[in-house]
Amino acid sequence: MIVDYLDYQKIQAAPRDDEEDTPTQGPSSPIPGPSAPTPLFARAAVDDLSRTSGSFLTTSSPLKSTSAPPAFKPFTISPLKSTSRYAPLLDRPVLTAREQELVDALRESDARDTARKKSMIDMQAGVILAGMYANRAQTQLQAQETRTKNKKGRRKMGDGKAKYFTGEDFFRMAQDDTREKEEQAAEKEQRKVNRESRAGELVVWQAKNEAIRERNEAKKVTFAADVVAWEAERDEAKTEKRKRRWDKPKWRDYQPELLLPRPKKPVDDDESESSTEEESD
Incomplete structure (x- = not known):
């Protein structure tokens, strides 16, 4: 959604030719017209994000090595148990067809809850590893930028203008x-x-x-x-x-x-x- 919003802003800011030179857009064209309104939910989301530490993600400007993504705060997940917490209920003898339906529904709900928990653990571990990678990549990028900056040294009258070699400023x-x-x-x-x-x-x-x-x-x-x-x-x-x-x-x-x-x-x-x-x- 954010990427689409930034693309939308680029398209709106891009210079347009005269209307007679512009080809007619079909109803399925992904490029909105100049009067197409920005979706309200996209504006609200980008405005909220622009007031956080991840505001650099809401602009089309090049990223800097000092821009760090928002820190992920993991929450504690209880370990998976070998037995279901509904084991006492599921072990009871089934007497009627109605009870059998309820038992099957409980087993299905318990299995679905366990699968969601496993997916949550995998996603949280992936986000943590991605954060470690981002931190190391950012550190290496900053070090590379520092080395490149130091190698450049002091530019000799680096304003891009012509200079006389015999001029006083250049000679000094x-x-x-x-x-x-x-x-x-x-x-x-x-x-x-x-x-x-x-x-x-x-x-x-x-x-x-x-x-x-x-x-x-x-x-x-x-x-x-x-x-x-x-x-x-x-x-x-x-x-x-x-x-x-x-x-x-x-x-x-x-x-x-x-x-x-x-x-x-x-x-x-x-x-x-x-x-x-x-x-x-």
């Missing part, structure tokens, strides 16, 4: 554009130098921390051996009923070294390079 714009490209190239080169420098710092940092780990492991071995010797001295002193010659070793007395903190990232690194660096680290 060319200078600004050249300076901007040089600054971008310099920033890119500086980021490259920063990444290479940081890579070297990370290598040195990892080597120093590895050396600290090795020294700490050696100290742990010595500490463990001293604890064993102290336990032997403790047991011997207890047997001989005398004082221990030395106190129990403590790990802090062996001066364990702390690992060096990770070098900080340069402030001017952009997010994409930082995320790539973290993955490689």
